[in-house]
Amino acid sequence: MEAIRQITQLENNILTLRLPASFKAKRVEVIVMSVEDTVMSSEDGTAEVRRKPSPKLKGTRIIGDIMSPAVPEEDWDVLK
DSSP states (O other): OOOOOOOOOOBTTBOOOOOOTTOOOSOOOOOOOOOOSEEEOTTTSOEEEOOOOOGGGTTOOOOSOSSSOSSOGGGOGGGO
C-alpha cells in the first residue's frame, strides 16, 4: 500500500489532487479532514503544524530535571 499525504487549498469547494507519475493504483480511498491549525508554506507546499497545549496545563511549572530517570538504573527490575 502506498500512502500520499497532501495538504491543499480548496477553490469553490473543489478538491484537486495531483498524484506523482509513479503512483500506479487503479482504485484509491480519499479521506477529507479540515486542517484549521496548520499554516501552508508557499515554497514547497508542505505544512507546518501549530499545536497548542491543553488549557488544563495553564499555570503549570516544571521543577527539576525532567530528562533523567526518577529512580536510579540499579532499581530497574526490567534490566536484571
